[in-house]
Amino acid sequence: MTHVKSLGNSLKGKDRLTWRNIAEDAFEGDDNYIQFSPGMRKGEEREFFVLLDEGEKIGRACATVDKEWIEKKGEKIGFIDDFTILPDHKKDGSILIKHCLSVLKDKGLDGVFVRNNGFPALQVEGFEHPPPAYLPYNPPFYVDLFLNDGFQREKEWHNIHLKLSFIKEEDIFVGEKRLKDLKMEVIKLNLRDKRAVKEYSDLVHRTFIGHFGFNPREFIAGYDTFFKRIFTRITTRIMRFQIYVGKYKGKDGKMVIYFSFFPDINVFFKSLREKGKNPFGLIAMLKLMLGGAKKIKRAKVGSIGLDENIRNIGVASDMLGYGLNLVAKEGYDELDTGVMLAENLPVLRIVEKIAERWGIEEVILMKYYTLSYKFSP
Template sequence: MIEIIPVETKKQRAEFIDFPHDLYKGDPNYVPELFMGQDDLLNPDKHPFYKHSSAQLFLAYEEHKIVGRIGAFWNVNHNEFNQVNEGQFGFFDSVNDQRVADALFDAAITWIKGKGGDTVVGPINQSTNETCGLLIEGFEMPPVAMMPYNYPYYTALIANFGFAKKVDLRAYDIPTAQASLRSVQLMERLEERLNRSGIRLRLINLKDFKNEAEKIKSVYNKAWDKNLGFVPMTDEEFAYVAKDLKMIVDPRFCIIAEKDNEIVGFAVGIPNINEILINIKRGRLLPTGIFKLLFGKKKIKSLRVMMLGVLEDYRKMGIEACLYGRIIKNAGLYGIERGECSWMLEHNYMMNHAIEQINGRLYKQYRLYEKAI
C-alpha cells in the first residue's frame, strides 16, 4: 500500500532532499544537488518565493520506505502575470511504479485544486526561474549546472497519468574549437557595426556587482516577458539568485551590451560546477566537499550559457551573436573545451537558428507537461 505524507518538519524536508541520492545510486550521470541550496530553496522561512506564493511537499512511502517525492506549487505572481489559474508540480522523483507516481500526482493535484487551480504544469521546481523540465532526450551525459536529470522511465509515468506535452526546451552543445573561428569572425564584423550605432560590449564588473545586477534585472524582466511560463522576479528573488550566482560567476563569460550607459542586452555564462558536484557525496560540503569545490573550480572545462536577453527594440541587430561570440572567444582563450546553451524554447526560432549557425548541436531536450484538472 502506498502512503502519501505531507512534508511538515525539518527532518522530513531533509529526507525529501536526500531521496534522489538513493534512487540514482550507481547512475554515473547523476549529479547530487548541494543540500544547503536545496534546503534554502524549500524552506518557507528563507526563500523569497514564499512571501507571495505557497508550496506543499509530499513523500510517498511503501512498507515504511520512501519510494517517491513531489512538490506542489501555487505561484500567485505567475498566475497574475499570465492571467491563468495554474498550479505546478516539481521535484518529482519516483521508483518505476505507476502506483507510486499516480499517488504522488493525485496528492499534488488535490492540493492545487484546493488553491483554485484548473490546470497543472510541470516539472517546474518552484518557477521557470529555477530548474524545470523533464529530460526526454540526451541521457548519455551528465547535466550541466542548474539543469535537471531523470531516468528515462519518467516519461511513461507522467504520460500514463494523463499529462500531455506543453512545450519542449532545447539544450545545444557547442565545442569551443568548432565554433570559435566562425563565431569570432562574425562577432568582430558585427561589433564594428554596433559600435557605429553607439552600442558597446563589455565584461560585467564584479566590483560593482550590486548596481550591475540591478540593471540586469530590469532587462531580464523585460526581455523574457513573452516567454512561455515566464514570471518576473521580485526584487528579493533577483537579489537571492544574484547572491548565489556571484559565488560561481566568472566575469570573462558574462557580457553586457550598453548604449548611452544603459544595458540593452546581456549574456551570463557560468562554469559548469557539476563537473565537481558529481563527486560530492550526497551534496554535502562538509567535511570534504568544500575542498573539492574550492580546488576544483580551476579545472572546469565546460560552461553553460544560462541567460541571454536583449531588449525588444534592439533585437535583429546582431547583439545576440556578438554576446555568444565574445563568450566563445574567451572560452577558447582560457581552456574551456565546450559550452551548453540552455534552455531554449523549441519555437524560439531566431535564437535556435543563431546557435545552429555557430555549429551548436541539439543534444538534449526537456519537456514541460500540462493537464486540466
C-alpha cells in the same frame, strides 16, 4: 498498502534526510545524476509528500503555489516539484501525481506545471550525457507517467552542448562591426554600481517574465543592504560568474543586451562522487568555492537576451561568435547553451552553422518538454 504522507510545509532534520535518500535510491547506479533542489523563493507555498508502500519510502513530490508567478503572469498555476519515484515502483507514481493534483486543485488553481530542478519541464532526450547544472534530469519514463495522468505537452526546449576547438577571427570581427554600427559597446557588469545592477535586473526581468513568470537573475534583491552587496560581489567573483552587458555609448546609454555564463558546477560535484567523496553539504560547497570552480573547463550560459527594440534585426546571429569568444577567453573548452525554445529555430540553426564552420568537435542535443494539466471548471 500504498499511500501518501505529508511532511508539512518545510523539511527539517530527519525529513530532510528522507527527502534526499529517496532520490539517492531512485537514481542508484546513475553516474550522471547530481541531486539538486532549488530553495524556496519568496512568495512560494509548498507541501512536501512521500509515497509509502508497506512502510518503504518509494517516492516523493512537492505541491507548490508560486504567488509571484500568479501575480506577474496573471495565471493561477501551481507546480509539482521534485517528483521522484523508485523505478521498481513506477506503476505507483500515478498515486503521487493525482494526490498533488488534488491538493493544488483545492487551492483554487486553474492548472499545474511539472518542474524539475526549478525549471518547468522534464527531460526527454540526451540522457546518456551528464546534465548541465540547474537543468532538468529525470528517467525517460517520467514523461509517460504524467501524460498518462492527463498532462499535455506545451513547449519543447533544447540545450546544446558544444565541445569547442577554435574560433575564427572573422566571426569575432562580425560582432565587433555590428557593435560599431549600432554605436554600442559590450562591457562587464559593474557589481559596485547599484544603478547598473538594477538596469540589468530589469532588462532580464522583461525578457524572462513571458516564459518563467519570475526573474531568475534577480540580482537587485541581493543589493538592498551593504552586507548583501559585499557578499554577492565576493561569491560572484569566487564562482567565476561572468556578466556582460551591451549598451549604447554615452553617459546615459541604454542597456539592451545581456550575456552571462559560469562554470558548470555539476562537473565538480560529479568529480567528487567519482573519487568516492560526498558531493553534498557544506564541505562540498566550501571545496567548490575554495578553488574547485577554477578547475572546471565546462561553462554554462546563465542567461542571454535582447531588448525587444533590437530583436529581429540579426543582432543575435552577428554577436554569437563574439559572445563565444568571451567564453573561450576565460579558459573553457566546453559550453552548454542552456534551454532554448525549439520554436526559436533561427537561434538553433545559427548555433549549428557556427559549430560546422568552426569545426566544433561535437554537438550534443538535450530535449525537454513543458507538461501542463488543466483543471475542468
